[in-house]
Amino acid sequence: MPLIIPFSTLDPSDFVLTSGAFYAPSVAPLTSLKKISLLDLRPQTCHRGQYLLVRAQYEANRGALLTTWVEDEFDNSEVVALYHQSQKQSMFTAISSGHVLLIKEPLYRVLIDEAMDKEIKSISVDHVSDVIRLFDHDERIPPSWQLRPSTNCKTAEEWKLEGNAALKIGDYHSAIAKYEAGLACAPNDSEICLLRLNCAHARLISGCFDGALQDASFILSKEPRNEKALFRAARALYELRRFEECLSLLDILAIEFPQNEIAQRERDRAIQRVQERSQATYDFDLLRKDVSYENPLVDCADFIGSVEIRQTKSQGRGLFLTRAVKPGELLFCEKAFAAAAEDQKLDPRFEARTGEKLLNRSFPEASSKYANIITIAVQKMFRNPSLISAFKELYRGSYSTTEEKMVEGCPIVDTFLVKTALSLNRFGYSISSREDHFKQLGDSDEADKPETQYMTGLWMLGSTLNHSCLPNTYRSFLGDLMIARAARDMPKDTELTFNYTSSLESYSERQKTFKNWGFTCVCPLCTAQQSESENPHQKRALLVEDIQTAFRQSALFDVPLDCSKIEKLLDTLDRTYTSPPDIYPRFASLDFLLSLMLEYRDEGRSLDVLRIGRRFLEASGFEVRFSMTQVRVLRWGFILDMTVVAFVYLWTACHEISPALGRQAEELARTVYEIEVGERGSFEEGYVDEMPEAEVEVGRVQEAFGRMGVQVG
Numbered sequence: 001m002p003l004i005i006p007f008s009t010l011d012p013s014d015f016v017l018t019s020g021a022f023y024a025p026s027v028a029p030l031t032s033l034k035k036i037s038l039l040d041l042r043p044q045t046c047h048r049g050q051y052l053l054v055r056a057q058y059e060a061n062r063g064a065l066l067t068t069w070v071e072d073e074f075d076n077s078e079v080v081a082l083y084h085q086s087q088k089q090s091m092f093t094a095i096s097s098g099h100v101l102l103i104k105e106p107l108y109r110v111l112i113d114e115a116m117d118k119e120i121k122s123i124s125v126d127h128v129s130d131v132i133r134l135f136d137h138d139e140r141i142p143p144s145w146q147l148r149p150s151t152n153c154k155t156a157e158e159w160k161l162e163g164n165a166a167l168k169i170g171d172y173h174s175a176i177a178k179y180e181a182g183l184a185c186a187p188n189d190s191e192i193c194l195l196r197l198n199c200a201h202a203r204l205i206s207g208c209f210d211g212a213l214q215d216a217s218f219i220l221s222k223e224p225r226n227e228k229a230l231f232r233a234a235r236a237l238y239e240l241r242r243f244e245e246c247l248s249l250l251d252i253l254a255i256e257f258p259q260n261e262i263a264q265r266e267r268d269r270a271i272q273r274v275q276e277r278s279q280a281t282y283d284f285d286l287l288r289k290d291v292s293y294e295n296p297l298v299d300c301a302d303f304i305g306s307v308e309i310r311q312t313k314s315q316g317r318g319l320f321l322t323r324a325v326k327p328g329e330l331l332f333c334e335k336a337f338a339a340a341a342e343d344q345k346l347d348p349r350f351e352a353r354t355g356e357k358l359l360n361r362s363f364p365e366a367s368s369k370y371a372n373i374i375t376i377a378v379q380k381m382f383r384n385p386s387l388i389s390a391f392k393e394l395y396r397g398s399y400s401t402t403e404e405k406m407v408e409g410c411p412i413v414d415t416f417l418v419k420t421a422l423s424l425n426r427f428g429y430s431i432s433s434r435e436d437h438f439k440q441l442g443d444s445d446e447a448d449k450p451e452t453q454y455m456t457g458l459w460m461l462g463s464t465l466n467h468s469c470l471p472n473t474y475r476s477f478l479g480d481l482m483i484a485r486a487a488r489d490m491p492k493d494t495e496l497t498f499n500y501t502s503s504l505e506s507y508s509e510r511q512k513t514f515k516n517w518g519f520t521c522v523c524p525l526c527t528a529q530q531s532e533s534e535n536p537h538q539k540r541a542l543l544v545e546d547i548q549t550a551f552r553q554s555a556l557f558d559v560p561l562d563c564s565k566i567e568k569l570l571d572t573l574d575r576t577y578t579s580p581p582d583i584y585p586r587f588a589s590l591d592f593l594l595s596l597m598l599e600y601r602d603e604g605r606s607l608d609v610l611r612i613g614r615r616f617l618e619a620s621g622f623e624v625r626f627s628m629t630q631v632r633v634l635r636w637g638f639i640l641d642m643t644v645v646a647f648v649y650l651w652t653a654c655h656e657i658s659p660a661l662g663r664q665a666e667e668l669a670r671t672v673y674e675i676e677v678g679e680r681g682s683f684e685e686g687y688v689d690e691m692p693e694a695e696v697e698v699g700r701v702q703e704a705f706g707r708m709g710v711q712v713g
Contacts, residue, residue, distance in 0.1 A: 022399075022416035022420075023046050023107065023126070023416070024401065024402055024414065024416075025127035025129050025130055025402065025412055025413065025414050025415070026104040026105040026127070026129070026130050026407075027402050027404040027407050027412055028048075028049070028104065028105065028407075029407060029408055030051065030102075030104065030408060032049070033049060033050055033051040033104060033105070034049060034050050034051070035050070035051055035052070035053060036050045036051070036052060037052075037072045037073070037074050037076060038052070038054070038070075038071075038072045038074075038076035038077070038078045039074070039076050041078070041106070041108040041123070042108060043108055043109075043110040043121070044108070044109065044110055045107070045108055046105060046106075046107045047105055047106050047107075047108070048105050049105070050105060050106070051102060051103060051104050051105065051106070052072065052101075052102070052103040052106050052123065053072065053073070053100070053101075053102055053140070053142070054070035054071060054072050054078075054080065054100070054101050054103065054123075055070060055071055055072075055098060055099070055100050055101075055145055056068050056069075056070055056095050056096065056097055056098065056099045056100075056101070057069040057070060057071055057077065057097060058096075058097055059095065059096040059097060060082075060095035060096070065081050065082060065083045065084075065085070066081070066082040066085050066095065067079060067080070067081050067082075067122070068080060068095060070101065070123075073142055073144070073145075078121070078122070078123055079121065079122040079123070080101070080103070080122060080123040080125065081109075081122040081123070081124050081125065082125045082128075082131060083124070083125060083126050083128075083415065084126075084128055084371075084374060084375040084378045084379065084415060085128065085375070085379075095133075098145075099133065100133070100134040100138070100141050100145060101131055101132070101133060101134070102131070102132040102133075102134055102140065103123060103125060103130060103131050103132075104130050104131070104132070105130065106123050106125070106130075107123070107124050107125070107126070108121070108122075108123055108124075109121070109122055109123075109124040126415045126416070127413065127414065127415050128378055128379070128382050128413055128415070129382065129407075129410055129411060129412050129413050132410070133173070135174060135177040135178070135181075137154075137177075137178075137181050154181075154185070155182075155185065156182040156183070156185050156186040156187065156191045156195060157182075157191070158182075159178050159179065159181045159182030159185070159195070160178075160179065160182050160194065160195055160198065162178045163175040163176075163178035163179040163182065163195075163198060163199075163202070164198065166178060167198070167201070167202055172202045172203075172205050172206040173202075173206060175198075175202045176199055176202045176203060176206070176208075176211075179195045179196075179198050179199040179202065180199065182195045183195050183196070183199075189222055192218075193218075193219045193222055193223060193226070193229075196215040196216075196218055196219055197215070197216075197219055197226075197228055197229060197232070199211075199212075199215045200212040200213075200215035200216045200219075200229070200232045200233075200236070201232060203215065203236075204232060204235055204236060204239075206383070207239075207379070207380070207383045207384075208383040208384065209236040209239040209240050209383070209384050210236075210240070210383070210384045210385060210386050211383075212232060212233075212235070212236040213233055213236035213237060213240070215232075216229045216230075216232045216233035216236065217233060220233060225252075225256055227253065227256070227257050227260065230249050230250075230252060230253050230256075230263075231249075231253060231260070231262075231263055231266075233249055234246045234249040234250050234253070234263075234266060234270070235266070237249065238266070238269075238270060238273075240384065240386070241301070241302070241335075243270055243273040243274050243277060243301055244274055244277075246270045246273075247267065247270040247271060247274055250263060250266055250267035250270055251267070253267070254267055269299075272300075272301075273300065273301040274301070276300055276301040276302075276303060276333075277301040277302060277303055278303075280303040280305070280330055280333065282300060282303075282333065282679075284478065284678070284679035284681050284682075285679075285681045285682070287300060287478050287479065287481070288432070288434065288478060288679070288681075288682060290479075291431055291432060291478060291479040293431070293453045295479075296339070296341075296431045296453065296455060296479050296480060297335075297336075297339065297479055297480050298335070298478060298479035298480060298481050300333070300335065300481060301335075302332070302333060302334045302335060302461075303330070303332060303333040303334075304332050304334075304461065305329075305330055305331045305332050306321055306322045306323045306325065306331075307319050307320065307321060307322065307331055307332060307496065308320055308322055309461075309464050312466065312495065315466045315519070316395055316466075317393075317395070317464045318464060318465070318466050318495045318496070319461070319464045319465050319495070319496045320493055320494065320495050320496065321490055321491070321492055321493060321494045321496065322492065322493075323492050324489075324490065324491045324492050325486045325489070325490050326486065326489060327486055327487060327488055327489060327633075327636050327671060327675065328485055328486065328671040328672075328674050328675050329485060329486045330483070330484075330485055331473060331484040331485060331486055331496065332461055332462075332482075332484050333481055333482065333483050333484070334459045334460070334461050334462055334481070334482050334484075335459075335480055335481055335482075336457035336458060336459055336480040336481075336482070337377065337380070337387075337391075337457075337458045337459065337460055338373050338376040338377040338380060338457065338458050339373065339376075339455050339456070339457035339458070339480040340372035340373040340376055340455060340456060340457075341372070341453060341454075341455055341456075373422060373426065373456055373457070373458070374415070374418055374419055374422060377391070377418050377422065377458065378413055378415055378418050381411065381413050381418075382411050382413045383411075385405055385406060385411035388405055388411065388412075388413065389405070390460060391417075391418070391421065391460075392417070393460075394421040394424075394425050394460070394463060395421070395424050395425060395463070396417060396420045396421045396424065397420065397424060397518060399416070399417060399420045401414045401416075401417045402414065421458075422458060423516075424517060424518070425458055425463035426456050426457060426458045427456070427457060427458075427459070427462070427475075427482075428454055428455070428456050429454065429455055429456075429457060429477045429482075430453070430454055430455070430477060431453055431455060431477060431478075431479055431480075432477070432478065433476035433477050433478065433483075433676070433677045433678050434478075434677045434678075434679075434682050434686075437641050437644070437676060437677050437686075438686055440641045441641055441642070441645060455480070457480055457482075459482050462475065462482050462484065465484075465496050465497060465498055466495065466497055467497060467498070467499060467500045467514070467517075467519075467521060467523075468497035468498070468499065468521075468523045469499055469503040469510065469521060469523045469525040469526055470503070470523055470524060470525050470583070470585075470621075470638060471487060471497045471498040471499045472486065472487055472488050472490055472494065472496060472497055472498075473485070473486060473487055473496045473497060473498045474487045474498060474639060474675045474676060475498055476676065476677050476678030477678070478678060478679070483678035483679070484496075484498075485674065485675050485678070486675075487636060487639055487675050488635075488636035489636065500513070500514070500517065501513045501514075503525065503585075503587075503638070504587055504640075506529075507526060507529040507530060510526070511526070524579075524583045524584075525583065525584060525585075528578075528579040528583055528584040529584070532578075536576045536577070536578075539576045540573060540576050540588050543569055543572055543573045543576070543588075544573070544588055546569055547566055547569050547570070547573075547592050550562055550565060550566050550569070551566075551592075551595065561599055563596060563599060563600070566592065566596060567596070567612075570589055570592060570593065573586070573588060573589055574586060574589065574619070580621075581618060581619050581620065581621045581637070582621035582623075582635065582637060583621075585619065585620050585621050585637065585638045586619035586620075589619050590616060590619060590620065590640065590642060591642070593612055593615055593616040593619060593646075594616060594642050594645060594646055594649075596608075596612045597609050597612045597613055597616065597646060597649045598649070600612060601649055601652060601653065606652075606653040606656045606657060607653075607657075609649055609650070609652070609653035610626065610650065610653045610654070610657075613646055613647075613649055613650040613653065614626065616646045617633075617637065617643075617646065618637075620637040620638045620639070620640075620643060621635070621636075621637025621638050622635060622636060622637035623635035623637075628658070628661075629658075629660065629661065630661070630664060631650075631654060631661060631664045631665050631668065633668065639672060639675055639676055640676075641676060643672055643676070644669065644672050644673045644676055644687075647665065647668050647669035647672050647673075648669045648687050650665050650668075650669070651665035651666045651668070651669045653665075669683075669687070670683050673687075
């Protein structure tokens, strides 16, 4: 792990950076810094108390990082590398020859490119807040670098027109800078409001919603019924996910400007978000249709149910119930703070350029599959500093950072805090848990679809859930929406948990994974597996091979499956466990039990389907009771994709014995599907064909359950 240099240990003097070290962003006011030249730079040194003023010599190469050659006032040249500047909306993506940069407390990094046996030197700007682009009218630009004559005599109207021209060609940050220059010389409130109105528009387009809201709010303080200001303030509030405030402004627009159809559509959208947040009225079917590989983000609000964040005794923050809940109950829905494709690079042409290829090899984060989500999170907070405080609440291990949020009007974003927090709190996920569910089951229709796109994302509330290999909460995904549901009956004050990795992995594999999060799992399953000797594992491996051989021989020689033999082998397999299945589920048996259920179902042996189905559920930790009129789950167990199939087979068998019983089993199947996939609206698409039509006499029901040896009254 790279060396972390805590912010509290830094002093204003230079320090030599250890290879791979983290360093804090600059929080020094510019007036306290001394200007230096490129010749003053020392290798592997972060130059505290100093700054550089440089000019780009060429257009910046765009990739996972931006690189270009720069020069100082004395004609010295060096490479500058700007990290985490996204391709869209960043003021640095349009860097070209002549653009001037001010770099606070610069880091001069020297790395060895082993492939070319040479040093790679660059001024590395890891923190986006450490670099400032100076626009043409900035007085800090040396006269010899000025592209135009003095702009001191320009009027506010002239600045506005220049800003409009920049806005028209998509140079939003330049437009903002020109509007702000106009504000400095605007003669009256009317001119100020016009400039701020345009500024709000440019900020909205560039993702600076905090600033857009400030601009629009200023106008509304002067002109409370300004139509454009109301609309732009509402749009900023929507993007900041402050839907109730957004709706209140759109209500005013609807009354004052009923002819504004765009505002009315936005109002309808805001009403949906407010209802989702308060009542969880999600249209999951519509969201599912809107999600695609090209559009993996959904438009919806967060819903927080009967849960709250509390401190745990030993695991930091955790999420707890404020009332008792039932299986399948919606606990919360949350959109990702940031999400990105795991294998996505910011520019597929990145390695095609020789200069960038060298930097890619030398700077590990440039080629990291997580570079994109880091950039998204960094830029989101840099443009909207109101989000920084919540991000700093995330678990970050021992990493310490500055408490400064703004310095001279510039947001302070610690890139290494973002990287550390993401490494400890992000999750990998599929954009469609439903699609993933059926692919895991080998559904031929789903198998023909494109390969599942796996993403990585950060959820603020979701990250507070601690781990258990026997979770009581299941999460599923629809686009970047995390859906969390209760997986069992739970009383008030229960801490919610879900598994950070598959519980089907071996004990040693799981513990190795947990080291990445800095903890050792001591849940009941881990405790039971740790206490086991090697002997039971060896016995299980041999028995599993025997059972697999029986299935293979049946398929290979086209002979009936010897179900009796397999059941006896499964009996022996079950005896290799000493802990009960609600603590140590019989994972090795589940595939075989489900296959037996299918075999018996195809043979029309409904009673055997029920018998093996109950055994499957008990092996998963469930406790189930059958009677002539009722199917009851007394204790919920471990749920897998195949658990849904097992309940569907039980539903089929129960219906053939009694339609009333079948309806109860059907509801259980739908509930398990909902827990696993997140919503139940798509259940019928995959499973409705499993439902047979049959009516039977009560006498047959009594006979059937009597033969099973279960309760009949």
